Amino acid sequence: MSGHSKDQGGDSFLSKRRFTRRQVLGLAGTFGAGAFFGGGSVLASESAGGQTVEFYGRHQAGIATPQQDRLHFAAFDLTASSAGEVRDLMREWTEAAAWMCAGESVGEENENAFIPPDDTGEAQDLTPGRLTVTFGFGPTLFESDGEDRFGLAARRPSALREIPDLPGDALDPDRSGGDICVQACADDPQVAFHAVRNLARIGRGRAVLRWSQLGFGRTSSTSDAQATPRNLMGFKDGTNNLRAEDEDLMKRYVWVEDPGWMRGGTYLVARRIRMLIEVWDRTVLGEQEQTIGRHRNSGAPLGKKDEFDDIDLEARGPDGLPLTPMDSHVRLARERLEDERILRRGYSFTDGIDPRTAQLDAGLFFICFQRDPQRQFVPLQRRLGQNDRLNEYIQHTSSAVFACPPGAGRGGYVGEGLFA
Amino acid sequence: MSGHSKDQGGDSFLSKRRFTRRQVLGLAGTFGAGAFFGGGSVLASESAGGQTVEFYGRHQAGIATPQQDRLHFAAFDLTASSAGEVRDLMREWTEAAAWMCAGESVGEENENAFIPPDDTGEAQDLTPGRLTVTFGFGPTLFESDGEDRFGLAARRPSALREIPDLPGDALDPDRSGGDICVQACADDPQVAFHAVRNLARIGRGRAVLRWSQLGFGRTSSTSDAQATPRNLMGFKDGTNNLRAEDEDLMKRYVWVEDPGWMRGGTYLVARRIRMLIEVWDRTVLGEQEQTIGRHRNSGAPLGKKDEFDDIDLEARGPDGLPLTPMDSHVRLARERLEDERILRRGYSFTDGIDPRTAQLDAGLFFICFQRDPQRQFVPLQRRLGQNDRLNEYIQHTSSAVFACPPGAGRGGYVGEGLFA
Ligand code: HEM
Ligand code: HEM
Numbered sequence: 147m148s149g150h151s152k153d154q155g156g157d158s159f160l161s162k163r164r165f166t167r168r169q170v171l172g173l174a175g176t177f178g179a180g181a182f183f184g185g186g187s188v189l190a191s192e193s194a195g196g197q198t199v200e201f202y203g204r205h206q207a208g209i210a211t212p213q214q215d216r217l218h219f220a221a222f223d224l225t226a227s228s229a230g231e232v233r234d235l236m237r238e239w240t241e242a243a244a245w246m247c248a249g250e251s252v253g254e255e256n257e258n259a260f261i262p263p264d265d266t267g268e269a270q271d272l273t274p275g276r277l278t279v280t281f282g283f284g285p286t287l288f289e290s291d292g293e294d295r296f297g298l299a300a301r302r303p304s305a306l307r308e309i310p311d312l313p314g315d316a317l318d319p320d321r322s323g324g325d326i327c328v329q330a331c332a333d334d335p336q337v338a339f340h341a342v343r344n345l346a347r348i349g350r351g352r353a354v355l356r357w358s359q360l361g362f363g364r365t366s367s368t369s370d371a372q373a374t375p376r377n378l379m380g381f382k383d384g385t386n387n388l389r390a391e392d393e394d395l396m397k398r399y400v401w402v403e404d405p406g407w408m409r410g411g412t413y414l415v416a417r418r419i420r421m422l423i424e425v426w427d428r429t430v431l432g433e434q435e436q437t438i439g440r441h442r443n444s445g446a447p448l449g450k451k452d453e454f455d456d457i458d459l460e461a462r463g464p465d466g467l468p469l470t471p472m473d474s475h476v477r478l479a480r481e482r483l484e485d486e487r488i489l490r491r492g493y494s495f496t497d498g499i500d501p502r503t504a505q506l507d508a509g510l511f512f513i514c515f516q517r518d519p520q521r522q523f524v525p526l527q528r529r530l531g532q533n534d535r536l537n538e539y540i541q542h543t544s545s546a547v548f549a550c551p552p553g554a555g556r557g558g559y560v561g562e563g564l565f566a
Numbered sequence: 567m568s569g570h571s572k573d574q575g576g577d578s579f580l581s582k583r584r585f586t587r588r589q590v591l592g593l594a595g596t597f598g599a600g601a602f603f604g605g606g607s608v609l610a611s612e613s614a615g616g617q618t619v620e621f622y623g624r625h626q627a628g629i630a631t632p633q634q635d636r637l638h639f640a641a642f643d644l645t646a647s648s649a650g651e652v653r654d655l656m657r658e659w660t661e662a663a664a665w666m667c668a669g670e671s672v673g674e675e676n677e678n679a680f681i682p683p684d685d686t687g688e689a690q691d692l693t694p695g696r697l698t699v700t701f702g703f704g705p706t707l708f709e710s711d712g713e714d715r716f717g718l719a720a721r722r723p724s725a726l727r728e729i730p731d732l733p734g735d736a737l738d739p740d741r742s743g744g745d746i747c748v749q750a751c752a753d754d755p756q757v758a759f760h761a762v763r764n765l766a767r768i769g770r771g772r773a774v775l776r777w778s779q780l781g782f783g784r785t786s787s788t789s790d791a792q793a794t795p796r797n798l799m800g801f802k803d804g805t806n807n808l809r810a811e812d813e814d815l816m817k818r819y820v821w822v823e824d825p826g827w828m829r830g831g832t833y834l835v836a837r838r839i840r841m842l843i844e845v846w847d848r849t850v851l852g853e854q855e856q857t858i859g860r861h862r863n864s865g866a867p868l869g870k871k872d873e874f875d876d877i878d879l880e881a882r883g884p885d886g887l888p889l890t891p892m893d894s895h896v897r898l899a900r901e902r903l904e905d906e907r908i909l910r911r912g913y914s915f916t917d918g919i920d921p922r923t924a925q926l927d928a929g930l931f932f933i934c935f936q937r938d939p940q941r942q943f944v945p946l947q948r949r950l951g952q953n954d955r956l957n958e959y960i961q962h963t964s965s966a967v968f969a970c971p972p973g974a975g976r977g978g979y980v981g982e983g984l985f986a
Binding site: 342 | 782917
């Protein structure tokens with residue numbers, strides 16, 4: 147028997163669906179490409195019920211919007227052979243992502259017995275779960291092995307360069323890099339999975355999955371409204387993060403101005419950081435706290451009481467030594483140059499058991515956003531990789547960088563400025 | 567530097583903590599080993615706030631208690647060398663599990679700078695998340711490669727035998743079997759992870775992790791109070807499941823009477839079933855529905871309207887063919903012998919991308935409970951494995967079976983009857 151249909155080409159899929167949707171919502175022709183919606187304050191872009199986050203806007207959602215609980219991150223490699231094909235893919239992906247973020251299924255053809263359903267169905271009875279889908283372009287989209295694959299090399303932003311080798315790196319190339327990334331965040335993991343799966347499906351013939359990473363608990367707060375969560379070392383993580391509410395700081399450290407097609411966009415750096423938790427778990431509390439540079443229970447700076455008390459890097463203990471050790475993580479992460487500030491938005495992960503060691507393979511899938519990775523993440527991590535006492539307990543196992551274009555307006559698509 | 571402490575032996579860890587807890591709760595000496603608590607109706611064993619599920623009771627929690635949203639399943643192999651050591655391990659695991667299920671941290675020593683914290687801390691500010699921890703003993707605990715490792719061979723229940731090879735199996739031995747299993751279910755994945763991690767830590771020197779599986783969405787309802795969730799094929803899963811509220815059926819199909827140490831226990835079968843989702847996703851809706859034997863959208867039997875309408879296996883369509891195809895999953899799963907009924911309690915999983923195919927590695931981590939796997943799961947799956955149309959879209963990639971002893975009373979421990 148063979149119930150498998152012929153290849154459902156992306157084009158026919160898209161045009162059919164788009165047409166129907168436009169009719170349904172009465173949007174036909176109302177909004178030209180590039181028309182912008184939203185773009186007001188971050189919080190205003192969340193729906194009243196708190197279940198949906200607006201997809202369209204000046205910035206892509208999933209960066210400055212409050213962090214959800216779960217992550218499904220996927221990196222794709224393109225098999226498309228022309229820039230036009232990539233553009234069509236971004237059009238279809240944008241539209242499908244927008245529907246999913248609104249809690250709608252992908253496509254209209256979900257009841258016709260003679261064709262495969264447009265939507266895979268597993269999110270059908272679930273809430274929208276504050277889903278956000280954030281797209282980014284890797285350096286290899288512009289140039290790979292010296293080849294200008296899509297005629298885009300001249301448009302590569304100078305800030306988008308491969309992350310260089312950094313001290314202590316133990317990277318797995320099969321979990322690093324990628325031409326395009328999709329960061330799907332939601333409060334329900336099945337909603338995030340559904341998003342990645344349906345995008346992978348729409349991309350068939352043009353993009354293949356390269357690697358993916360699940361994250362099960364956020365490890366930062368990106369908003370004043372969120373309590374600080376704990377990472378898998380048991381410490382509060384995100385206390386001294388940038389706050390998305392602070393528009394001045396976001397402008398200064400996160401949002402990009404040029405090149406023009408990136409205006410309102412930003413750069414994402416992802417690092418899968420394995421924690422050697424069995425070693426950590428055998429370490430005495432005092433050493434854990436000296437390593438991080440904060441108290442475990444309260445999250446307060448060493449010698450202070452409250453999580454949000456100021457860190458006094460000059461303070462010394464009765465023994466005359468600095469209260470916050472010279473090699474502690476927060477001191478090194480704080481004694482950065484002023485421009486090195488970043489917006490952290492990572493997740494805890496576990497990928498089962500490492501067969502070589504029979505230990506849990508778990509850690510932090512670190513994600514940060516910034517204007518220029520070469521001037522923010524890279525120098526910061528170089529210093530951390532050299533001197534951080536934390537290095538005894540962690541290992542960076544993957545690395546990737548992506549240019550996240552600005553948000554799309556209704557009728558437009560993410561990356562429009564690049565392909566226009 | 568070396569902040570790593572000397573091996574924190576389980577014994578000293580246990581006795582210290584137990585002592586403190588007993589003082590705190592004023593329980594010292596009140597309950598002897600084997601005293602039973604709870605054991606009333608399933609729902610009564612949930613706390614008022616709905617955030618904790620009572621650990622102690624006649625049955626272990628996590629079987630008949632309403633299914634939570636997330637799973638962390640772990641199989642351990644024992645490195646202990648005597649039954650006494652295994653017994654001590656079960657004592658410590660029981661106590662730690664009970665505290666975690668109550669939303670408490672493991673141990674008392676979490677503020678002393680000179681020793682490693684008893685609890686790893688990442689669940690500290692989280693709710694108890696209705697955590698349940700369910701333990702089971704694999705056949706290899708009783709006998710492995712013909713060797714009676716712990717002098718327990720004579721106590722092996724006859725129902726606890728390795729699952730034989732079944733049609734279509736493509737099992738990975740590294741994800742199958744195990745001496746002891748821990749099924750941690752919770753509404754928050756970080757709470758479930760925390761449980762497995764802390765048990766692994768307590769087990770150090772006596773038990774090593776063999777394999778583990780995360781599940782991100784429940785695929786059954788085990789209670790009338792729960793709506794039927796969808797599996798990753800987009801179909802409602804669990805419609806015709808046993809209901810834990812039906813104590814007669816539970817007694818008949820799930821709870822065990824002998825041997826004595828298993829009274830009130832049951833047997834768990836776990837099968838990691840990969841879905842070939844990229845093939846499924848290209849299959850027309852009609853064929854999908856014929857394969858399962860139900861409508862995708864409503865979950866109703868073919869030709870019916872409502873999910874809970876009765877399946878009429880005799881009904882024929884206008885073409886004279888059976889409405890529910892002879893090789894459809896629900897027909898074959900329903901035309902079982904009456905004794906073959908099981909309580910399904912599985913989870914959807916995804917483990918990233920299969921590097922050989924660049925496809926999402928995702929599916930159903932099938933878990934079921936029953937009185938006798940050899941008379942329930944095995945013949946049922948043998949028939950399904952031979953004839954089920956679903957076989958075109960799935961592959962069983964791991965297999966394990968465990969005897970889950972009855973619940974423990976306060977002061978007792980899980981498996982007490984076996985080691986006594
Ligand atoms: C597994 C790896 C890591 C762990 C466990 C970790 C943990 C922490 C913790 C507990 C804090 C203190 C609370 C807070 O202010 O958020 C912190 C602060 C910070 N971390 Fe990390 N971190 C890790 C990796 C990194 C990396 C790779 C970077 C950047 C390259 C980084 C940059 C920072 C920064 C900028 C701060 C704030 C420092 C301050 O201004 O006080 N961290 N981290
Ligand atoms: C990936 C593999 C599987 C999928 C996708 C799947 C899916 C389904 C679905 C959608 C239903 C109908 C709704 C319901 O009554 O729950 C169902 C029913 C059922 N399944 Fe499965 N199933 C799978 C594997 C298994 C296995 C391995 C067994 C046991 C060996 C099993 C036993 C049953 C039983 C007993 C029923 C109820 C039939 C009835 O009485 O109506 N399933 N399954």
